[in-house]
Amino acid sequence: MKTSSYVVPYNYLPMQFADPSTIIGDWEELIRSGEFTLGPYVEHFEAEFAKFVGADYCVSTNNGTDALLLALKALNIGRGDEVITPCNSFYATTGAIVAAGATPVFCDVDSRYQASVETIEKKLSSRTRAVLPVHWGGASPHMPEIIELAGSEGLSVIEDACMAIGGSIENQHPGTFGDIGAFSMHPLKSLNVMGDGGMVTTNNSDLAAWMKKYRNHGMVDRDTIEFWGVNMRLQPLQAVVASRMILDLPSRLHKRREIQKTLDSRLAELPGVTIPRRVPSHKETVSLYMILAERRDQLLKHLSEHGVEAKIHYPIPLHLQKPGLALGYSAGDMVVAESQANALVTLPAHEYLNGEQINHLVSAVGSFREG
Numbered sequence: 303m304k305t306s307s308y309v310v311p312y313n314y315l316p317m318q319f320a321d322p323s324t325i326i327g328d329w330e331e332l333i334r335s336g337e338f339t340l341g342p343y344v345e346h347f348e349a350e351f352a353k354f355v356g357a358d359y360c361v362s363t364n365n366g367t368d369a370l371l372l373a374l375k376a377l378n379i380g381r382g383d384e385v386i387t388p389c390n391s392f393y394a395t396t397g398a399i400v401a402a403g404a405t406p407v408f409c410d411v412d413s414r415y416q417a418s419v420e421t422i423e424k425k426l427s428s429r430t431r432a433v434l435p436v437h438w439g440g441a442s443p444h445m446p447e448i449i450e451l452a453g454s455e456g457l458s459v460i461e462d463a464c465m466a467i468g469g470s471i472e473n474q475h476p477g478t479f480g481d482i483g484a485f486s487m488h489p490l491k492s493l494n495v496m497g498d499g500g501m502v503t504t505n506n507s508d509l510a511a512w513m514k515k516y517r518n519h520g521m522v523d524r525d526t527i528e529f530w531g532v533n534m535r536l537q538p539l540q541a542v543v544a545s546r547m548i549l550d551l552p553s554r555l556h557k558r559r560e561i562q563k564t565l566d567s568r569l570a571e572l573p574g575v576t577i578p579r580r581v582p583s584h585k586e587t588v589s590l591y592m593i594l595a596e597r598r599d600q601l602l603k604h605l606s607e608h609g610v611e612a613k614i615h616y617p618i619p620l621h622l623q624k625p626g627l628a629l630g631y632s633a634g635d636m637v638v639a640e641s642q643a644n645a646l647v648t649l650p651a652h653e654y655l656n657g658e659q660i661n662h663l664v665s666a667v668g669s670f671r672e673g
């Protein structure tokens with residue numbers, strides 16, 4: 303695989319898959335079995351995943367976007383329904399709401415970049431049917447409070463836990479608080495499967511049964527369908543990688559959290575940099591290590607010149623994207639998220655960084671003001 307020219311690369315995939323021999327061995331077994339659509343390898347991983355997150359039921363999908371869409375469809379959310387969701391997620395969260403035929407209603411976020419009861423409450427209307435909070439960056443909103451609000455308002459809750467596989471909130475897994483949790487196994491997520499993959503979880507057997515059928519053409523068996531469905535199936539090639547990668551996920555995330563802790567304490571000493579507050583009872587997946595920085599664009603250039611590959615997630619919030627503006631939003635509607643969008647920097651903070659690279663990263667951020 304191509305090695306990065308950065309001293310501190312953002313991309314961890316070449317390191318994660320440096321030795322593919324185990325996976326190739328697993329694939330050879332799969333290939334010999336001929337089980338290329340659903341079947342035992344997919345079912346095996348679904349059982350493992352349900353156990354891993356502590357959910358009663360789990361249905362795999364071809365990606366996280368379809369997991370969200372499947373969840374919305376299962377809850378019968380569509381035309382005329384409003385779904386409240388944060389304005390600072392990846393496009394897919396809102397894309398799924400629109401694909402289901404419902405209307406996304408954006409809410410602002412808190413200083414930890416997460417939706418909150420306060421920001422959600424402001425967006426409630428007589429048409430609100432559901433709340434779709436996001437575990438943004440692999441950190442989590444305060445789910446118990448959101449569940450309480452949704453309960454008192456009679457709203458469904460779908461959690462976008464796409465970035466949060468392996469996290470926890472007071473020892474409970476993200477995605478298991480609401481009616482349905484949606485997860486992604488895209489290469490940039492904590493559990494990644496060398497391609498696309500997704501998952502929904504629920505403790506409701508009726509929802510689980512419906513999602514299982516809808517994912518596979520509404521089929522009851524080969525000759526019978528119960529309703530019109532689609533094909534959202536996870537590929538067995540990916541399920542096999544998932545079963546392998548989930549084994550050391552906890553230890554890899556443990557390393558990431560150690561790196562997060564180191565970076566938090568060392569970067570907090572630097573002027574012009576703000577680290578989000580961490581909640582002691584939450585375990586983050588550190589999918590995006592995001593800080594706020596003064597003169598962000600100049601800092602990014604400085605970091606790049608000093609061999610640090612940094613990113614922005616994202617410079618334009620969803621409500622200010624072209625289709626967001628078309629919904630009637632404008633600049634100034636989401637004060638917190640908009641000011642964060644101008645200052646956010648995502649630094650490399652993956653488990654393959656060594657002590658030298660971390661020192662290099664911290665001094666590159668530190669030398670920005672001196673320069």
Ligand SMILES: *Cc1c(COP(=O)(O)O)cnc(C)c1O
Pocket residue numbers: 365366367368391392394395436438462464465485486487488498499500
């Ligand atoms: C990645 C991601 C998605 C979409 O998942 P895909 O598997 O890429 O379709 C949705 N929401 C969030 C928050 C994500 O990070």
